[in-house]
Amino acid sequence: MRVLFIVYPSHAHFWPAVPLAWGLQSAGHEVRVATHARFEGSVTAAGLTPVGLGDASVDEARTRPDARAPAHPEEVLRYADALGLDEQGREHWIAYYQWLLNPISDYIRTDLPYADELIDFARQWKPDLVIWDPTFACGPFAARACGAAHARMLIGPDILAWSLDRLAERGTELLAAGLSPNPQVELMTPLAEKYGMEIDDELLYGQWSMDPMPPGMVLPTSTTTLAMRYVPYNGAEAFPRWLTDRPERPRVALSLGESTRRFIKGDWGRTPMILEAVADLDVELVATLNEPQLEGVDRIPDNVRVIEWVPLTHLMPTCSALIHHGGIGTFAAPAAMRVPQIVCDTGETLMMRPVEVDPRGPGDGTYRVGFEFGISEDVVEKVTSWELPAKKLEATLTADYVVARGAGLRLNHRTTSVEDIRRMITAVVEDPSFQRGARDVRESWLAMPSPADVVPLLEGMTAERR
The missing domain is CATH 3.40.50.2000 (Glycogen Phosphorylase B;)
Incomplete structure (x- = not known):
């Protein structure tokens, strides 16, 4: 047919x-x-x-x-x-x-x-x-x-x-x-x-x-x-040679998804907190972030590898945990490969609110009609921008599911300190209960x-x- x-x-x-x-x-x-x-x-x-x-x-x-x-x-x-x-x-x-x-x-x-x-x-x-x-x-x-x-x-x-x-x-x-x-x-x-x-x-x-x-x-x-x-597929990309080597210490990935990277700058201050949290941990963090998402980051710790893009289907088999924004496509990769997750979710309302902004400004955390995907038209003095919640559309649903099954934790960067994030990452990497929860999630996926x-x-x- x-x-x-x-x-x-x-x-x-x-x-x-x-x-x-x-x-x-x-x-x-x-x-x-x-x-x-x-x-x-x-x-x-x-x-x-x-x-x-x-x-x-x-x-x-x-x-x-x-x-x-x-x-x-x-x-x-x-x-x-x-x-x-x-x-x-x-x-x-x-x-x-x-x-x-x-x-x-x-x-x-x-x-x-x-x-x-x-x-x-x-x-x-x-x-x-x-x-x-x-x-x-x-x-x-x-x-x-x-x-x-x-x-x-x-x-x-x-x-x-x-x-x-x-x-x-x-x-x-x-x-x-x-x-x-x-x-x-x-x-x-x-x-x-x-x-x-x-x-x-x-x-x-x-x-x-x-x-x-x-x-x-x-x-x-x-x-x-x-x-x-939901079989994860993240594009046809060459397999990075460095992924063939077994990591010397637990590898944690940080991914904030494929879509908002086009128009959200600075990541609402979340990324700088996560990078600071891992700086003193005995882990390797692979952060799949582009330049706009890294705005506001003053220093990349020595144990952090920043790479703009690598398919999660390539990266997940080498990881002990994934920190992510709660998108269903991102959730699917660790779910399929029994990797524990830390899901970013502020718990706030999804409501967008209009604000008047300078179109030449950075637009941190805002969405503008006609300006998505890095494309902008001839600018005017003021445009209506929409202040976005600091979370993915389905983040709360994803976090609820992961936490309820013992496969990971919820990270609210609005209420959590850097030290708390550090303890959270350590727990998800080292506590075997999260591995068991991740296996249960995979079994549900396989069914x-x-x-x-x-x-x-x-x-x-x-x-x-x-």
């Missing part, structure tokens, strides 16, 4: 889909990956065939100055009140309404070429199955236009479906509060009208969802899901079907639903 993957042009979104694409391709199926034309090189580097959308010389949609900005906190909270959400539910809602709706809006715009080109390709190539990134929301339109079966490929907890379920439950209360009963439907309506399609649950949720989250990290939703092991295991299931579901 023919399978079309549709992914947001970001490694954090593409890499989780690669093992499944390989599994389908190895089983003899034709596989294509549709994404922004600027991202084609990353697809070919993974051994897959890209379908470039748009012009490679034009900036990706999220970097446009007219890209959708986050909703104002007052609007976010009006919805939370009308939805009757508890504290945890409010955080899920903030993640959806302030964070996820922004990329969702990018590739369903009727004034940009991406949706039209994708639908045209689907009609011509006629895939049997479309597997689409939930943030690339024109994917289900392409599937419907060619009659393909289609599924969402989740890369984290299904906050989108959880939020859509809440909207469906509280439509009367939302209308009474003067709020749209479904803001995502509003975003999708122009494209639906253009192609004469009705927005139903399949266009919102997919016919089913590929869910890589282990038990204990899955959000309850109304969707049909197919569990699949899930692999990408190769789910290929026959996808074949059957596609035959039923296309």
Whole structure:
């Protein structure tokens, strides 16, 4: 069969889909990956065939100055009140309404070429199955236009479906509060009208969802899901020769993920504390940080090796622990290789708050529409920037899971001293209970079907639903 993957042009979104694409391709199926034309090189580097959308010389949609900005906190909270959400539910809602709706809006715009080109390709190539990134929301339109079966490929907890379920439950209360009963439907309506399609649950949720989250990290939703092991893949990179040598002392890795390294400078003061903490320890720290992330670091200790990038799949087998930002993709590598973890989580709200800033300034801890990925347009005197929480979107969920299973500890750099961080690293490296917890996490990971295991299931579901 023919399978079309549709992914947001970001490694954090593409890499989780690669093992499944390989599994389908190895089983003899034709596989294509549709994404922004600027991202084609990353697809070919993974051994897959890209379908470039748009012009490679034009900036990706999220970097446009007219890209959708986050909703104002007052609007976010009006919805939370009308939805009757508890504290945890409010955080899920903030993640959806302030964070996820922004990329969702990018590739369903009727004034940009991406949706039209994708639908045209689907009609011509006629895939049997479309597997689409939930943030690339024109994917289900392409599937419907060619009659393909289609599924969402989740890369984290299904906050989108959880939020859509809440909207469906509280439509009367939302209308009474003067709020749209479904803001995502509003975003999708122009494209639906253009192609004469009705927005139903399949266009919102997919016919089913590929869910890589282990038990204990899955959000309850109304969707049909197919569990699949999150096999870590961090890009096609040469294996560093120094990793072939056995480390002389325990090796600890520090990784703050692949995505925020593009626009978060200084790491909110967290990295300087961690480097100071390891300076007097009998460990080797491998810190995979770029120059912006190292802003504010006055000294690199002698036992710290700073390298801008090395795939965690290369690094983890040599490590005794990983300190990381709580991203699901980063969590997956130590989980697969039974490595204990220290998960950075401040426990604060995910709410972004608008601030007026000098666009020529450093922008520490802020996000600016049109300035992501190191790209900036002609600057003006003031721009609206969004102050970000000092944590990853799913950091609390990841930290809760790791701590509950005894596989590591939570690091809140806002409340923890350098000496406490030092004791924390020592404990995770030396206490055998954390090794046992990491083994338990790996066993749970192994119990899930692999990408190769789910290929026959996808074949059957596609035959039923296309």
